[in-house]
Amino acid sequence: MWQPVTLPFKNGSLPRPTLPTPDEIRACTTILWERSSVKVVAVNDEIVVKFGTSLNAWEGQALVYLERYVPSVPAPRLYAMYRDAKQLFLVMQRAPGVPLSSIWRSLTEPEKDDIVTELRKAVDTLRQAKSPWPDFYGGLDGGSVHHYLFWCRKVGGKYLGPFHGEAAFVAGLTGNYRAAIERDGLPDFKARFYETSLLHVLQGHRPTLTHGDIQPKNIVVAEKGRNSRGQRSFDVMLVDWEEAGWYPDFWEYFSATRRSSALPPEAGVFSSPAPRQYYAESPVIEVPPGRSSLR
Structure with a gap:
């Protein structure tokens, strides 16, 4: 039976690239999307991070559910999800294209x-x-x-x-x-x-x-x-x-x-x-x- 994951979460089922630190994420200048207190940045060709104070964990839970139960659906894989300094971080696979x-x-x-x-x-x-x-x-x-x-x-x-x-x-x-x-x-x-x-x-x-x-x-x-x-x-x-x-x-x-x-x-x-x-x-x-x- 599916149970949502607890935070902090790190995905142990995937080959995981080296993950950036919260400070490295905040300093990233390749901004893909930004609105009020939520930002999406491309750390490199492999990793994209969505983070902010008004972000909610349910998007991360959705990605975990898809990977575990409907893996053939083309969705980004979640590498990690955690909170730091009142901000939630979703560290994800960067979709190519x-x-x-x-x-x-x-x-x-x-x-x-x-x-x-x-x-x-x-x-x-x-x-x-x-x-x-x-x-x-x-x-x-x-x-x-x-x-x-x-x-x-x-x-x-x-x-x-x-x-x-x-x-x-x-x-x-x-x-x-x-x-x-x-x-x-x-x-x-x-x-x-x-x-x-x-x-x-x-x-x-x-x-x-x-x-x-x-x-x-x-x-x-x-x-x-x-x-x-x-x-x-x-x-x-x-x-x-x-x-x-x-x-x-x-x-x-x-x-x-x-x-x-x-x-x-x-x-x-x-x-x-x-x-x-x-x-x-x-x-x-x-x-x-x-x-x-x-x-």
């Missing part, structure tokens, strides 16, 4: 098809995994649902969950929508509609292992060869597993296709959910911008 977002428009159709085929394999492998906890909807660390729609809109915000049963998951979603509009003093007609309709429409979906944020910037591709016509083929790796967890089986499709930077649906990475699921879920995920936004 470039973000798909940087080259998608320049690819030929056969090259796009090759990448989509690899992505579909990864998603299908995730969907075949079995949850270690019956009827559980939450993070791979056994905790809350790490998605912005489940960030509690009441005082003292935190992520909601975990939930046991799809009905509880949907109730958490609609309840959080109500909390947002009540906080902003807005009419509750949409909240009442969601509360009475979504529980009837969104049911019968098993807990499914979900990345939660599949978009081109989180897909790293590396050329692995060319055929006789000069068309490239690619290795693919999914990064940024912060929102990963056990969600209803339609969630990967919605979370991936409702973002402005998403791959086009016609790319064919995901199987579309039934129309009634699509139209029921979309209004909640696409909360209008403004005071009632859940973002």
